[in-house]
Amino acid sequence: MSERKITSTNYRNQAYLEEKCTLNELLDLVSKRWFSDVLFCIEEGNNRFKLIKDDLKYISDTILSDRLKLLEKYGLITRTDFDEIPPKVEYALTDKGEELSGLLDLMCQFSETIIGDLKGAVKA
Amino acid sequence: MSERKITSTNYRNQAYLEEKCTLNELLDLVSKRWFSDVLFCIEEGNNRFKLIKDDLKYISDTILSDRLKLLEKYGLITRTDFDEIPPKVEYALTDKGEELSGLLDLMCQFSETIIGDLKGAVKA
């Protein structure tokens, strides 16, 4: 039973949790670094690759590209390729994207309470 | 030479995002594997280490212990040590824990829509 020890366990646990509740899959998605930030960034009107990249100043091309693909894959944004040279692509939130944004706003408010309390406790 | 190349960038980006919005810190927390499951598990009345471990059948001691500490650190659960031999410790959700649970329920409903759509599209 100990072949591919870590791999198989890792995979099994992940699959187990995703099957248990789709929440786990969503959490894995939105908690990927820069993911929520890219979502908010597009919501605020930064609809081009470069605009997002400039706004989130430390994000790398690789990651931004990956996050945009994921957002599109899950139907949270639309991608419009104008087939021009040089390339021009525009992104926009879908209704689901807006909905997720709203949920994340709620989470954000909650996070300020919980994390503010933690840091306040240390300081004060 | 570039000491801690990745580390410094990695750390800087993480810090940047956490400073940008506490949401990122909360997402990092709740998306840790088994985290939300442990929370729900306690909410359902599994208030002992072993009960949780039995309910989440693949979780390891190490991880469960870590998640419980995190939950307590952020004020989401309380830990009551009865100082007995053999050890007896009980866990319970705080108000904040309940609140987070409610938020995660919302996320969970949303996740079923978004992920269901994704899988349905492939299948149907």
Place this chain on the structure above:
DNA sequence: CTGGATCCCCTATGATACTG
């Protein structure tokens, strides 16, 4: 301009063994 292809490193997960 919008990415794709590679390569590398760090961190979270978890197996295992042990303790009060």
Place this chain on the structure above:
DNA sequence: CAGTATCATAGGGGATCCAG
């Protein structure tokens, strides 16, 4: 029972170079 200590590993994040 309820953990702690140690060690191994896979995958995510990111740097760099390249292409249409």
